[in-house]
Amino acid sequence: MRTDLTILLDTDFVSSFAWFNRMDILEGLYSGRMMVLEEVMIELERVRSLADLVCFSIMHGHIKRKGMMAGSAEALEYARLHDRDQYGSGEAACMAYAYCRGGIVASNNLKDVNRYCDERQIQLLTTADVLLQEYQEGRLRLEHVDLTWQHMVQKRNRLPTGTFTEYLKLLGERV
Secondary structure, eight states: OOSSEEEEHHHHHHHHHTTTTTTHHHHHHHTTTTEHHHHHHHHTTSSHHHHHHHHHHHHTSSSSEEEETTTTTHHHHHHHHHHSSOOOOOHHHHHHHHHHHHHHHHHHEEEHHHHHHHHTTOOEEEEEHHHHHHHHTSSSOOOHHHHHHHHHHHTOOSSHHHHSHHHHHHHHHOO
C-alpha cells in the first residue's frame, strides 16, 4: 500500500473499530494519514458513541476532518454517485474524493465500492487488511486478532471468514 496517500474512512469501516473501542489499531498504523469526510460524520452521528470516538481521534490529530467545497470536482462526482441511489452518502463521498483528489478508500462494502474503485484504479483498504497488517507487523498476537475478528463478526461486520485464523489459511499464510 502506498504510504503517501490519504486514507478516506467510510462509515462501516471506521465503525468496525469504534464499536469495540479499538481506534488504537487504526491510530497505531495510520495516524495522520486518515481523513473522515463530513458525509461520514453525519452517518456516524446516528450512533453518538461512535461519533464521539472518531471526534476524540480527530482532536488528537490522528484523523483529519474535511468537508467538500460546493462546486468542486469531488462535490460534483459525489452528487453524481449519490443521486444514483446505488451508494450510501459516506461511501459515495469517499469514492468521489479519492477519484478527484487521490486517496485510498477504506470500506468493507466491497459489493458496493469494488467496481467503481477498480475501474478508476483507486486502492481499497478493508478491516481484514488492517488486522492482517497489525498481525504481520507483530503489533498483536494471533489470539488477540482472532478475538477482535470474532467480536466484529458477531456485530455483523463484513469479514471474509469466521475467524482470523481461517482468513490466514485462505491467504495461504502459515499459522
